[in-house]
Amino acid sequence: MTWWMFALLSAAFAGATAILAKIGVQGVSSNLATAIRTGVVLIFAWGIVIANGEARGLSKVSGKTFLFLILSGIATGASWLAYFRALQLGPASKVAPIDKTSLAFTLTLAVVFLKEPLSWKLVLGVVLMIAGALVTII
Numbered sequence: 001m002t003w004w005m006f007a008l009l010s011a012a013f014a015g016a017t018a019i020l021a022k023i024g025v026q027g028v029s030s031n032l033a034t035a036i037r038t039g040v041v042l043i044f045a046w047g048i049v050i051a052n053g054e055a056r057g058l059s060k061v062s063g064k065t066f067l068f069l070i071l072s073g074i075a076t077g078a079s080w081l082a083y084f085r086a087l088q089l090g091p092a093s094k095v096a097p098i099d100k101t102s103l104a105f106t107l108t109l110a111v112v113f114l115k116e117p118l119s120w121k122l123v124l125g126v127v128l129m130i131a132g133a134l135v136t137i138i
Contacts, residue, residue: 022092094137100129
C-alpha cells in the first residue's frame, strides 16, 4: 500500500472516531473518556508491535527519538483532551471540521522546522480547507 492509501484509511478512521467518541463521551467526564480511549490505543499499538516482532527494536531507539516521541505523545494527549471536551460540549459536525484546521498548523510547522517546500497549490488547498471548515460551522 502507498502512503496516500494509509492517509485515506487514517481519514476514514478519524471520521469514525468523531462519531464513536461523541456517543461514548455522553454521561462521563471528557478526561475519563480520553483516558479510556488512550488505554485502548496503548494496548492495541503494543499488541501490533509485539505481534510483528518489533519490540526488540526498542533498545535501538535513540535519546533524540525518544524525546520527540514523548513530546509528540504529550501533544497528542493535549489534543485528545481538548477534542473530547469539545465533543462533549458541541456537535460533532462542527467540532470535527474545526479540528481538521490542524492542517494549517501542520503546514506552518513543516515549513518552519522541517524546511519542507511551500507551493501556491499547497497554500491554496489549505486556505480552501479552512474556508470549508468555517462554512460548516457558521
